Amino acid sequence: MSSNRSSNTLVVPQANAALDQLKYEVAQELGIAIPQDGYYGNMTSRDTGSIGGSITRRLVQIAEQSLAGQFK
Known part of the structure; x- marks a missing residue:
């Protein structure tokens, strides 16, 4: 996994693993190789x-779908 040196803090710290997984999935879809050493x-x-x-677009799409399902 990568080491996160960002100063941003997650509202839900447990979401870190899910966000990392999303990053790897998006990179793979785009044909971008993520370095094994995390650098x-x-x-x-x-x-x-x-x-x-792409991650931002995907997260917005997920949130929109969640909100749409919430208000049905």
């Missing part, structure tokens, strides 16, 4: 930005 310094900004943007 992202050799990745281009374009690749890491693609992963981040």
